Amino acid sequence: MTALASPPAASAAIERPSLVGLSREGIGAELAAIGVEPRQIRMRTAQLWSWIYQRGVTDFAAMTNISKDLRAKLADHLIVSRPEIVTEQISEDGTRKWLFRFPPRGAGRPVEVETVYIPEVGRGTLCLSSQVGCTLTCSFCHTGTQRMVRNLTAEEIVGQILMARERLGDFPDATTPVGAAVPAEGRLVSNIVMMGMGEPLYNFEHVRDALLIASDGDGIALSKRRITLSTSGVVPMIARAGAEIGVMLAISLHAVRDDLRDVLVPLNKKHKIAELLDACRAYPGLSNARRITFEYVMLKGVNDSPADARELVRLLKGIPAKINLIPFNPWPGTDYACSDWETIETFAEIVNRAGYASPIRTPRGRDILAACGQLKSESERMRARERLALEAMVADAAE
Structure with missing residues (x-):
């Protein structure tokens, strides 16, 4: 048996909403709540969906096709959780x-x-x-x-x-x-x-x-x-x-x-x-x-x-x-x-x-x-x- 340390995001899971498990509509609602422009929400949702589920990325900073300012805003308000x-x-x-x-x-x-x-x-x-x-x-x-x-x-x-x-x-x-x-x-x-x-x-x-x-x-x-x-x-x-x-x-x-x-x-x-x-x-x-x-x-x-x-x-x-x-x-x-x-x-x-x-x-x-x-x-x-x-x-x- 191997005991493993908690991933860094786990302790923050209670404080900031996680995008994992949300529908596209749910992710869109979270983006709207942090001020993403309505005309960008569909595109940004698709980008996040791909990074989270296809590439397994948990760090917004690594999502390179998203603007730097938005990545910083995402990191301030949301997480990509792991157990x-x-x-x-x-x-x-x-x-x-x-x-x-x-x-x-x-x-x-x-x-x-x-x-x-x-x-x-x-x-x-x-x-x-x-x-x-x-x-x-x-x-x-x-x-x-x-x-x-x-x-x-x-x-x-x-x-x-x-x-x-x-x-x-x-x-x-x-x-x-x-x-x-x-x-x-x-x-x-x-x-x-x-x-x-x-x-x-x-x-x-x-x-x-x-x-x-x-x-x-x-x-x-x-x-x-x-x-x-x-x-x-x-x-x-x-x-x-x-x-x-x-x-x-x-x-x-x-x-x-x-x-x-x-x-x-x-x-x-x-x-x-x-x-x-x-x-x-x-x-x-x-x-x-x-x-x-x-x-x-x-x-x-x-x-x-x-x-x-x-x-x-x-x-x-x-x-x-x-x-x-x-x-x-x-x-x-x-x-x-x-x-x-x-x-x-x-x-x-x-x-x-x-x-x-x-x-x-x-x-x-x-x-x-x-x-x-x-x-x-x-x-x-x-x-x-x-x-x-x-x-x-x-x-x-x-x-």
Whole structure:
């Protein structure tokens, strides 16, 4: 684990507005507020948009196609923010995990989230967080044991992308760290998944605004087919996500019966499986080329039988879909275990025969608690360790 110093701009983020995460209209409003002439606002907005998102520049003084006087005015009143990096961890398999710190913004103290970069052959995937903590309390998920603190802003979601690209050397003229595991060619952050801490559809507006910047052709410029939003099943927001964001959709399913999903994903008590799948069938733009991904964590003796696999196939009939089987990633204090590999392969064979591509997602970053379901802020993780230690002491004393 490497502890890193805060970027210079972080301490000023509370005092001066940041341009990161704003729409073009929002940037234009900030320019108008500092006295930029109305006839120049559109041009200056386009220049700032390019410098911030295409070139990764944080210092107004480096924006050389903007007049010197305006650069000075921008520096006096505005910033291009980056999150503070508390720690950076690198797994044996090359996976990177950053612990980012953001201002309190009503939380009473600075807040922390984790963001993960997964390098693979031909692509580099960045797993973003949308909330500090989570309200859903999914029983197999480490993040679900952390109380909900607050939503992240569009600025903070986009900031995770910009800081990851900066640390990896993914901006023009930047240098990639020696020995870093990254794709051999092309963009180093080529894919984004909203699968980190939090439920994205419970922070809809900020997630939408951030992902529209990520997919903007003049912004971060990732194809919407390379951006995936994962939800545990906030049914009323699914159609809106398709209409207003238009990225790929993933559903954290994990069970084929309502009684079991009520335990694994308590949101199911509000929106049952049948209702969730109806919303998936109606997802805007759904086609064989734009399939929904159904995520299914493999829990030993819980949801991994051949009968479960056959029922999964039956439930998804008629939905253009693929299935991601995720070996359970253990975390301190969990009551679950990962299914045996032979069991996972048997399950995969059944869904594959039905025509659903079901790659078994090889666990990545387990040694640094960076795998699916393992994310949690370090302060909350420390409290959990202390709680477990106290429980062990009490148990020993009772004996």
